[in-house]
Amino acid sequence: MKRPPIFGLMAEFDSPTELALAARKAYEEGYRRLDAYSPFPIEEVSEAIGFGHSRVPLVVLVGGLLGGIGGYLMQYWISALNYPINVAGRPLNSWPAFIVVTFEMTILGAALFAVFGMLALNRLPMPYHPVFNVERFAFASKDRFFLCIYADDRKFDRAQTEKFLAGLNPKNVSEVPH
């Protein structure tokens, strides 16, 4: 696919309510390649742009299972197979004594997967992103709310989309260069 001449168009809003309304309208209009930016999480907005489910919980489950099973097998292999010590005939696979480390490894695995999984799903760290080219975008981390429609959206048209965004009653609409 040919790279569009600009990255997209961005509209700025004053309040979370305006952003949620605008995001929903854009989605209803048929735009799919779009994103919203806010200084704090707003559930309604991520739902409005059609991002209702996060895959993080699944990643965390996998991490926890790997940590827990791996933790137990490690202890089993070390204490019963590789380095067995016979103490008065007590069982080598003394599972009650292995519970604590198994538990800790479960938590550790799940937590590492939660953090690095979240970063990977968000494609972070990302040293460069075009939205930062918009000067006003610095306020997205303070008190402003932005909606960006990407130029590679099938419905995107430089003039039409700008008109549509302007119709959402934003503070301003700006072009996002690559």
Added chain:
Amino acid sequence: MAEDPTGQAPRTGRPPVIAPGYTFATVTDKISAIVLSRRTSMGWVVGFGVGFILTMVLLLAVSYLLVKGVGIWGIDIPVAWGFAIVNFVWWIGIGHAGTLISAILLLLNQPWRNSINRFAEAMTLFAVMCAGMFPLLHLGRPWLFYWLFPYPNTMQVWPQFRSPLVWDVFAVSTYFTVSLLFWFVGLIPDLGTLRDRAHSRFARAAYGFLAMGWRGSARHWKNYESAYLLLAGLATPLVVSVHTVVSFDFAISIVPGWHTTIFPPYFVAGAIYSGFAMVLVIAIPIRKYYGLGDMITMRHLDNSAKIMLVTGLIVAYGYLIEGFMTWYKSEDFDFFMMKNRLMGPYAPLYWALIFCNILAPQVLWSRRVRQSVGALFTISIVVLIGMWLERFVIVITSLHRDFLTSSWGMYYPTRWDWLTFWGTVGFFGMSMYLFIRFLPMISIFEMRTLLPEAEVEAEAK
């Protein structure tokens, strides 16, 4: 939501969680200004300086220890554990309040935590660092600490996974890792804010590097919130398990005074007790000197005091049951241990701990005391001393006169014990000062969600 997020429900008449009149912009400016534009005050320099000097004292004490060995401490047979373990348990307990505030109160939907969770988490990290130093230095050959971990080695031996000491290695290292991750994940959006606000090129680059390109995208927030909530869910059982495992170090042994099943719950309660005392000791000066009374309000201090009161009573119950079980099982060695604890050579410390942990905090029942910043600060210091004494009494009185009369002895800390202990206090203080100066001590994005204007109106739902 169970509670009005702004805390201004007229019914309760309690102070709000955040003073009225703030907007997204003013909250952001107020918190980030402390880091970005406010001049470093003399008070900060002095406080940091004291912490720095004590950290140098710590380095001196540790260097001397590395040269001479653990013989410079007061430990000997029969008391081989001494200050190292007392301080380890004390510090790690202090850390627990940070996780309680950040994780458990998040799950319980207590929005008042949003203004104190960040520095409480930092407190956890630094306290666990201080805690971790002690068992490592106590090893005798600290440079071989990695022998504690199961790694393939040419000696062809492995750690003993049936030992609580190995459990402790896993519990504490997992706790530190998860606390660090939780704290850093919470910081990412605020680092983005600082990156966008910073004036100097270096600050922008440094915060930008740490923010990893965070841009507040709705998709990112969704994954972020999910991860943050799950981390809270993971940290909650973890924090309970950590002090439980610490108490196993004692309870799994057969030493009279240690071998008891009340230890895990009573250690966890004691940990949270001392942790909240430390939260107050830090929060009270911060809100005064940085003018943050609007964000860390009397409501926070009041709630923290109430949690101290409750956990203090659980600790009192623990002492009571310890005494009762000793009487109930009527076992000679146990009976002697308790008599020795109440009337032996270390008895003054035991009664001091009863005063500090049980009697003195009862004044917190009074609303007037909970509304007095000075009184809360004093009580918190008293509780911190009391909890330190508790660990001292548990470790030392149980060991110094055990089964064999011929092996009785006394334990006296040496100057190196004291220098190491105060050195870690200084390290803790220095780290807190650095944290306050370079990172937002209150979570900015979580404070924004507390504001009335953060609500999405019904038309957009």
